[in-house]
Amino acid sequence: MTPLELDLNDLYLFTHVVQRQGFTAAARALGVPKSRISRRIRLLEERLDTRLLQRTSRQLSLTDAGEVLYRHCQAMLAEAQAGEAAVRQRQQEPSGQVRISVPITIADALLARLLPAFMAQYPKVRLAVQASNRQVDLLEEGLDVVIRGVAFEQPPSSLVQVPLCTVQWGVLATPAWLSRHNALAHPRQLEGEDALLFSSLERQADLLRLRHDSGESEEVAVNVLLRSDNVQTLKQAALAGLGMVGLPLYACVSELADGRLQQLLPEWRPKDGKLVMLYPARRGLSPAVRALIDFIKVQLPALLAEVGQPR
Numbered sequence: 001m002t003p004l005e006l007d008l009n010d011l012y013l014f015t016h017v018v019q020r021q022g023f024t025a026a027a028r029a030l031g032v033p034k035s036r037i038s039r040r041i042r043l044l045e046e047r048l049d050t051r052l053l054q055r056t057s058r059q060l061s062l063t064d065a066g067e068v069l070y071r072h073c074q075a076m077l078a079e080a081q082a083g084e085a086a087v088r089q090r091q092q093e094p095s096g097q098v099r100i101s102v103p104i105t106i107a108d109a110l111l112a113r114l115l116p117a118f119m120a121q122y123p124k125v126r127l128a129v130q131a132s133n134r135q136v137d138l139l140e141e142g143l144d145v146v147i148r149g150v151a152f153e154q155p156p157s158s159l160v161q162v163p164l165c166t167v168q169w170g171v172l173a174t175p176a177w178l179s180r181h182n183a184l185a186h187p188r189q190l191e192g193e194d195a196l197l198f199s200s201l202e203r204q205a206d207l208l209r210l211r212h213d214s215g216e217s218e219e220v221a222v223n224v225l226l227r228s229d230n231v232q233t234l235k236q237a238a239l240a241g242l243g244m245v246g247l248p249l250y251a252c253v254s255e256l257a258d259g260r261l262q263q264l265l266p267e268w269r270p271k272d273g274k275l276v277m278l279y280p281a282r283r284g285l286s287p288a289v290r291a292l293i294d295f296i297k298v299q300l301p302a303l304l305a306e307v308g309q310p311r
Contacts, residue, residue, distance in 0.1 A: 008076075012045040013037050014052065015073040022060050086284045093126035094287040100145040101138075105231040106275075107131035109251045110303055118295050125288045133229045138278060143288045146278040147296070158282045162293075165301035167273035171210070172252060172261040173244040187218040187268050195222035195241030196234045208246065208287040217267070234260075246270040250304055275300070 013026070017037065020026040027034040045052050052066035060072060102111055109131060115127060130136075130143070138146050139158060147164070155161040178184075181193070182201040187210045195208055207218045222244075226237050231251050239260060255261040279285070279293060 007040075007044075009075065010040045011069075011073045013040050014068065014244070015077060017053070017060070018062060018066075018070050019219070027308060062188050073081055082284055092287050093124060094122045094291040096286060096288050097126045097128055098144045098286075098288050098292050099128045099130070099142060100147070100292065101130040101132055101136050101143050102147045102172075103133050103149060104131045105248065105251050106147060108232065109253075110300065114296075114299050114303060115300070118292065121295075122291055125157060125291065127292075139280060141249065144279060144286075145296070147275060147293060147300075148278065149273045149275055155278070158276050158281055162277045162279075162297060164275040164297065165304050166276055167248050167250065168253075169246055169270040169273060169302065170249050170266065171208070171244055171246050171264045171270065172238060172256075173264055174241050175259065175262055176241055177244065178264070184265055187265065188219045190220050190222060190244070190264075193222055194225050195224075195228045196228075196237050196243050196245035198229065198231065198234055198246055199227055200229050201227065210265070210271065211271055213267045236256055249276060 013030070013032070016026040016030055017023055020029055023034050023037050023041075024034075027037050029083075030037075040051065048065070051063050052069060054061045054063055077280045100280070106129070111129065114148075115129075118125070136143060136146060144186065149167065173181075181189070184190070187208070190208065195206075197208070206222055206224045208222045209217070210220065211217045225243055228233065228234050229265065231247055234245050235247060235252060235255070237243075238247075244264060249256070252261055277293065277296060279289065285293070
């Protein structure tokens with residue numbers, strides 16, 4: 001049977017006959033003549049060249065083939081109903097609470113600038129923002145949207161992963177620190193220098209990994225005075241003159257602009273980060289969640305570009 005020969009209405013009628021346990025009840029529920037339903041089911045059986053229903057004067061039962069088809073028909077109708085519900089839901093005004101988890105630095109430096117515009121556009125949406133660098137279980141913790149700087153190579157089937165943008169990092173220090181390190185031309189000159197590293201406490205390698213614009217890379221052994229996964233902590237330590245530090249440039253816009261921090265070897269940088277957004281792969285996301293997802297996909301990369309970041 002070709003797709004053109006398939007009549008989905010026949011499958012719809014067949015499903016109702018099974019659910020209502022008979023042609024008479026199905027005809028009454030659908031407002032369709034019983035004779036029409038009987039004829040359409042007979043034509044369906046002829047096209048499939050198999051009997052789907054066992055009919056007696058007292059009861060109606062499914063054949064093995066009918067059982068198989070009925071399961072598929074149920075799934076088909078469920079998908080159709082979910083699709084209709086999703087479309088209707090998108091037409092509603094977004095409202096209700098959305099729970100989002102973002103890295104601390106993103107919350108401090110970027111999200112605070114974006115959310116007022118979102119909430120002005122969608123006044124009935126309420127946001128619950130978790131600022132955290134830890135790994136979260138989105139489904140277990142009841143989160144609607146998560147933004148992180150680490151992507152799954154292969155995200156779980158229960159999640160949708162959307163790349164947002166790249167984040168440029170740089171090695172920074174105070175002018176006073178730089179004045180003691182004249183004529184820096186290559187990362188090897190940083191060997192043994194005091195450094196502040198962004199890393200988890202479990203990672204103990206005292207190495208500064210840098211990549212040149214040309215693709216060349218260097219690993220430099222440094223004297224790590226402070227290790228943290230909190231960008232603000234590292235930035236304040238660098239401003240206090242404790243050492244050089246690798247940080248995302250968007251988190252240091254004002255310090256770079258007023259000269260409190262300066263970039264070392266601008267052509268040598270830590271590896272760019274990649275921001276991704278994760279959300280449940282379930283059908284029929286609420287209008288509020290969908291609105292926030294669509295807003296972040298456009299506005300967060302644009303804001304990063306505005307502060308000098310590549311998209």
